Amino acid sequence: MIVENNINLDHIDLAILRLMQDNARISNVHLAKELEMAPSAVLERVKKLEQKKVIQQYTTRIDPAAVGLKLLAFISMKASHSLGCTTTALELSKIEEVQEVHVIAGEDCYLVKVRTADSASLMELMRTSFSKITTIVSIRTTIVLETVKEQQQLVIPENKKTS
């Protein structure tokens, strides 16, 4: 099975991504040491990865409970297609509490991940923000009881240098 990889990322780029995914604040010097390269060379590569948008963002994962967000829910919904599907999705994505919006295959149209303080504020959100955007045909809200893993982390392939 051929894993037709990435655009032009060599094994050094992948190693950089692997390290920075685990710790976005790793210093160039450390990075360079890990890779056994000069810091300037590594920096150049990082800048290029940023330019190419391979690196999308450096972000900080924050404990949601610490900022008062105790509720996580996934909302699977179907909406009337007065606007295009993507247009509606874009509207949904503008809502702050909405963390993710996916257009999905199958019966429903959208899968939305939402984080709020509690179930009351979730209902409030749906009543106001959601309803203003589109006419909801059907909706199914799944409340998360416990999150065991939650990492954006990707499995970055080892470079298969099968020449």
Add this chain to the structure above:
Amino acid sequence: MIVENNINLDHIDLAILRLMQDNARISNVHLAKELEMAPSAVLERVKKLEQKKVIQQYTTRIDPAAVGLKLLAFISMKASHSLGCTTTALELSKIEEVQEVHVIAGEDCYLVKVRTADSASLMELMRTSFSKITTIVSIRTTIVLETVKEQQQLVIPENKKTS
């Protein structure tokens, strides 16, 4: 409606979190300028937020497609409870391709977010890794066609300094 906030985070902490959430690699100096404080004071706060585990990780968001991960799926499943619910969830979370594992309310038990190269490798993953962990009672896989928003970003409240 009282938004009973966080543990002991004041408005400066929240501001730090807001800034670092957007850019984990912001320098202390910049942070300090934004907050109109001395860098050393800001640094101290950041270290404390790390210790308190309010800051969970500094991570880099990487374009999944760039590393060959073209498929995103949400799997909602019910499993036999030979082991406890959380134990099974923990097993699932050990699978590299599994990005998120949530224990959910309702008919199903788990909601799992998975990223693979393609649908073939997703099937492969389910056949091998998943089946080894537990006996699946029912499973429903939702394929994502298009992701419009995907941010861990939390809505960090402005400090309501309603004394």
Add this chain to the structure above:
DNA sequence: ATATAAAATGAATATAATTCGGATTAATCA
């Protein structure tokens, strides 16, 4: 008020990021 603790400051020092000229390597094409 006064003692105590928590945070903030500013200056000094240690580390790190960034720049850039030149060397090296890799890729391209005649």
Add this chain to the structure above:
DNA sequence: TGATTAATCCGAATTATATTCATTTTATAT
């Protein structure tokens, strides 16, 4: 194949930043 070009890398110099710490300020509690 060999020449040309482009890409990458290196190392030293410079600039910027992180980190430490003694002191001052602010907040808290008795």
